[in-house]
Amino acid sequence: xxxxxxxxxxxxxxxxxxxxxxxxxxxxxxxxxxxxxxxxxxxxxxxxxxxxxxxxxxxxxxxxxxxxxxxx
Amino acid sequence: xxxxxxxxxxxxxxxxxxxxxxxxxxxxxxxxxxxxxxxxxxxxxxxxxxxxxxxxxxxxxxxxxxxxxxxxxxxxxxxxxxxxxxxxxxxxxxxxxxxxxxxxxxxxxxxxxxxxxxxxxxxxxxxxxxxxxxxxxxxxxxxxxxxxxxxxxxxxxxxxxxxxxxxxxxxxxxxxxxxxxxxxxxxxxxxxxxxxxxxxx
Numbered sequence: 001x002x003x004x005x006x007x008x009x010x011x012x013x014x015x016x017x018x019x020x021x022x023x024x025x026x027x028x029x030x031x032x033x034x035x036x037x038x039x040x041x042x043x044x045x046x047x048x049x050x051x052x053x054x055x056x057x058x059x060x061x062x063x064x065x066x067x068x069x070x071x072x
Numbered sequence: 073x074x075x076x077x078x079x080x081x082x083x084x085x086x087x088x089x090x091x092x093x094x095x096x097x098x099x100x101x102x103x104x105x106x107x108x109x110x111x112x113x114x115x116x117x118x119x120x121x122x123x124x125x126x127x128x129x130x131x132x133x134x135x136x137x138x139x140x141x142x143x144x145x146x147x148x149x150x151x152x153x154x155x156x157x158x159x160x161x162x163x164x165x166x167x168x169x170x171x172x173x174x175x176x177x178x179x180x181x182x183x184x185x186x187x188x189x190x191x192x193x194x195x196x197x198x199x200x201x202x203x204x205x206x207x208x209x210x211x212x213x214x215x216x217x218x219x220x221x222x223x224x225x226x227x228x229x230x231x232x233x234x235x236x237x238x239x240x241x242x243x244x245x246x247x248x249x250x251x252x253x254x255x256x257x258x259x260x261x262x263x264x265x266x267x268x269x270x271x272x273x
Contacts, residue, residue, distance in 0.1 A: 015112040017119065022112055029108055033238040041240055048252060051231060052259035055115060059122040059263040066128050 021058045028054065074157040078164035085172050086189060104237025106177040107230045113173065114226025121220035122260050126267040131216055171196070174226075177233075224260070228252035 016022045028050045035043035123129040171192055179188030228249050232242065242248035 015109055015116065017116050021115075021119070025112060025115065026108070029111070029234055029238075032235070036235065036238045036240045041243065044235055044240055044242065047235065048231060048255055051111070051115075051227075052255050055118060055122070055256070055259050056263040056266065059119055059126075059260075060266050062119075063123060063126060063128045063267040066123070 024054050075164045078168060081165055082168040082172050086175060089176055100237050103233040107234030107237050110177050110226055111230030111234055114223050114230050117219050118223030118227055118260055121216055121223050122263045124216045126264045128267060224253050224256045227256050
């Protein structure tokens with residue numbers, strides 16, 4: 001049972017490292033879907049920029065957190 | 073035995089889910105679902121690669137990981153066979169799951185499952201052969217660079233398919249994936265630059 005639980009958490013871990021970041025990505029995709037249905041292809045620019053921006057934001061936030069919690 | 077059990081389980085997964093996906097799931101829903109998962113998967117790799125490239129997280133050392141596992145196994149004593157079985161099963165199955173996911177994603181969304189399976193098997197044979205022939209030099213392959221590139225590629229493919237699943241059509245079709253890769257690469261370089269700057273100051 002412990003092995004199965006560990007395996008399941010590893011499988012989830014393939015897609016999710018930080019639940020907040022994953023939630024933000026899903027919200028961006030949902031907003032992109034809504035925008036695409038209203039404005040069409042032009043919405044793709046916003047979608048891609050938001051996805052790229054969240055990468056920068058969360059990487060920087062985690063780096064700050066790791067650096068403030070002590071040496072490597 | 074552990075490796076064999078893991079390979080059999082992975083084969084069953086590909087055959088079962090591959091058939092199910094190709095025959096039952098509408099293409100747009102599949103693209104949206106697989107695109108989203110591929111995006112989450114790719115961005116997770118890219119996120120890690122950014123932190124490693126910026127020097128915040130230590131680079132992954134395969135050689136050290138191998139030595140650590142061997143020393144753990146030696147300390148297992150009488151339970152060695154069982155521990156070895158579980159370690160091989162866990163390692164091959166979990167690492168293989170990533171390959172299975174990519175094969176199902178690429179094969180299912182492109183409706184080219186046999187080609188995707190053949191590609192996955194070919195890659196497995198090449199990697200196994202390379203592992204046997206050039207084990208030592210392989211330990212020196214810049215793993216983070218490879219993961220960085222794969223992260224950019226998977227995030228780009230994921231974005232492309234997720235948007236197609238939403239009903240959008242990309243200008244220049246598949247060529248747009250190159251543009252997406254350029255955007256993700258630029259964003260990751262920006263993140264590395266912004267993380268490194270305060271450290272150096």
